[in-house]
Amino acid sequence: MSEKFKSIQHECDVLVVGGGMAGFFAAWKAASMKQRVIVVDKGTVGRSGFTPWANTFSVFDEALGDDANEWIKAVQSKGEYLVNLDYFHMQISDSLERYRQLQEWGIVDEREDWVKGSEISAQKYLKGGDRRLIMPKVLKEAGVKLVERVMLTELIKMDNRVVGAVGFHMEEPVAHEFKCKTLVLCAGAGGYKNAGYPIHGSTFDGDAMAYHAGASISGKDFMDFHFTGDVHPWDVFAMEEEVFVNKIYATPGPIMGGPRIGIDPIFKVAESAPPLNNFIDDANHEQSENDPRGKGRSVLPLLPQGNIIMGSATGLGVHKSEGVWPVDNRCFSGVEGLYAAGDALASMICGASYPTTGMGLSGSAVQGYRAGMAAAEDAEKTEKITEYQENFQHAKERMLAPLKSEKGFSPRWLTQVLQSIMTPYYVLLVMEKSRLESALTQVEYLRDTIANRLKAKDNHELRLVHEAKNLLLNAEMKLRACLMREESRGNHYREDFPLRNDREWLSWVLISKGEKGMVLTKRAVPENWRGDLQQEYGERYPLSFPGDIHMRRV
Amino acid sequence: MAVMITVDKCIGCGACVATCPCDVLRIDRESKKAEVKYVSECQVCSMCTLYCPVNAIAVTPDKPDNPMLAYG
Numbered sequence: 001m002s003e004k005f006k007s008i009q010h011e012c013d014v015l016v017v018g019g020g021m022a023g024f025f026a027a028w029k030a031a032s033m034k035q036r037v038i039v040v041d042k043g044t045v046g047r048s049g050f051t052p053w054a055n056t057f058s059v060f061d062e063a064l065g066d067d068a069n070e071w072i073k074a075v076q077s078k079g080e081y082l083v084n085l086d087y088f089h090m091q092i093s094d095s096l097e098r099y100r101q102l103q104e105w106g107i108v109d110e111r112e113d114w115v116k117g118s119e120i121s122a123q124k125y126l127k128g129g130d131r132r133l134i135m136p137k138v139l140k141e142a143g144v145k146l147v148e149r150v151m152l153t154e155l156i157k158m159d160n161r162v163v164g165a166v167g168f169h170m171e172e173p174v175a176h177e178f179k180c181k182t183l184v185l186c187a188g189a190g191g192y193k194n195a196g197y198p199i200h201g202s203t204f205d206g207d208a209m210a211y212h213a214g215a216s217i218s219g220k221d222f223m224d225f226h227f228t229g230d231v232h233p234w235d236v237f238a239m240e241e242e243v244f245v246n247k248i249y250a251t252p253g254p255i256m257g258g259p260r261i262g263i264d265p266i267f268k269v270a271e272s273a274p275p276l277n278n279f280i281d282d283a284n285h286e287q288s289e290n291d292p293r294g295k296g297r298s299v300l301p302l303l304p305q306g307n308i309i310m311g312s313a314t315g316l317g318v319h320k321s322e323g324v325w326p327v328d329n330r331c332f333s334g335v336e337g338l339y340a341a342g343d344a345l346a347s348m349i350c351g352a353s354y355p356t357t358g359m360g361l362s363g364s365a366v367q368g369y370r371a372g373m374a375a376a377e378d379a380e381k382t383e384k385i386t387e388y389q390e391n392f393q394h395a396k397e398r399m400l401a402p403l404k405s406e407k408g409f410s411p412r413w414l415t416q417v418l419q420s421i422m423t424p425y426y427v428l429l430v431m432e433k434s435r436l437e438s439a440l441t442q443v444e445y446l447r448d449t450i451a452n453r454l455k456a457k458d459n460h461e462l463r464l465v466h467e468a469k470n471l472l473l474n475a476e477m478k479l480r481a482c483l484m485r486e487e488s489r490g491n492h493y494r495e496d497f498p499l500r501n502d503r504e505w506l507s508w509v510l511i512s513k514g515e516k517g518m519v520l521t522k523r524a525v526p527e528n529w530r531g532d533l534q535q536e537y538g539e540r541y542p543l544s545f546p547g548d549i550h551m552r553r554v
Numbered sequence: 555m556a557v558m559i560t561v562d563k564c565i566g567c568g569a570c571v572a573t574c575p576c577d578v579l580r581i582d583r584e585s586k587k588a589e590v591k592y593v594s595e596c597q598v599c600s601m602c603t604l605y606c607p608v609n610a611i612a613v614t615p616d617k618p619d620n621p622m623l624a625y626g
Contacts, residue, residue: 043574043575043577044572044573047572047573047575047601048575049575052575052601148572149572149577170577171580193597195598198575198597198598198599198601199575199597200575200576200595200597201575201576232615232616234556234597234598234615234616234617235598235615235616237599237600238615409625409626410626412594412620412626413623413625413626416620416622420622460577460591460592460595463577464595
């Protein structure tokens, strides 16, 4: 089948991978700096990844009384002292400006008059100004070329610089070759495609491509998830039209105190069998009456039917705290030509735990803009691309190989097996050494025995093959990082190490590709970002884990 | 079946194909109408129903699970 594949060549200055909020701003900014920009997306721009479902955007606004020091203190406490304050400062300096841009384009703050159950259906209403359709329109008007329904599988390097990428179309027998001066990964995070949140298009593709290209990956030791209901677990939005027309609300920043968003019940599943429904008491911000942010929005606008199950949509990490490790404050990966933003960048603005709603989308906008600017400046200084067709040819052969296999395992089967290994609460949510090792043994078997023997009968299945391989790589990263962090902190709970260990673990875990597989290293948090180490345990860490109660004053 | 197309209503515009984040739908080459080709990948998000201009798609709140096999 692959013999019939045609190749299409694209050339640009800045290639942006992914058309969610981070990719949107990266592309727009680079184009505004007179660069030739292409956005390539596995789905369609504005309707892929996490962005179609976002409805909060955290904005720092001094005019409304926000205090930068209070935000920093709160995020450090909630993120348990693993917050990268350089990137967090970008939120403080840039988030209002990004929000205002989105307002001008009509991407946020519209549709005030849509009323649930009114005669105007959501569908008709959106014709007037659907944010998911405005995003590609704004980019096209800025001169950005969109290449949609094309999945990238490999970054192309030449002389230790990322100079392009290869991908294939979902339906047509066409391989796409992209030559660029710089590349911005905005391919989001991922999950294991289980029920609980509709983000099955996000499969850690950016992390996988960057890892193979030599970048370091971080934040795999912190888990996040979504909730769903036990009546229709797939239908997390309860089939409500409202979710589609929900506007994006401005929200304030993190505040001190309050429980972790939803994670506390999970730590107790082992002690107390489900149902455990007491989770919806976070995220209510204390605001003055004059503060307009988020007014009219309930904490959780829609609930699925039945008992609430926390910990669904497993595989997720903490927003903005998982992905390509930046070596500077310009979203640069350390591999020449390669930048990242949003959930594909381990900017660590949330540290070990998600501090408040709205930080995900806002972080993507802020970092996308910054990464687009850095990639454009780099592209301006970079010479025209030279010829290196051979590198493309080899990458294309690797990409299309599963189409040539007559025998092989199905990617759907691999994904299903992986789900059964990684999803149960006792693997990544309530963790313990022997259980993590047991899961890792199985993942290693899949890696060594199955991953390179997957077959695809058409392009759709070829996508599934590459996605399954990326999920598998990510599973290994998560298990290894979780085994390494022998303590509990934020969204990382080890039954066998239930206390925070400040002496050993005020560090991030970085994962890079070595000659014999993954190499994990610790990167210490700078001393001035560690908070007050003299504080008593219970004050420094107001949120408890089962097993650390003896550390707290009653 | 998680997704259903009312073929009589479908105008074959392809909006659903472009919308689906999971590549579930196709336009059938002969009938020129939308078809549910890869239902296993449906994530029951209902986004296709929103962007269909003629209300030809319905999504149910459940989908059948694939059986677990020794290999597949």
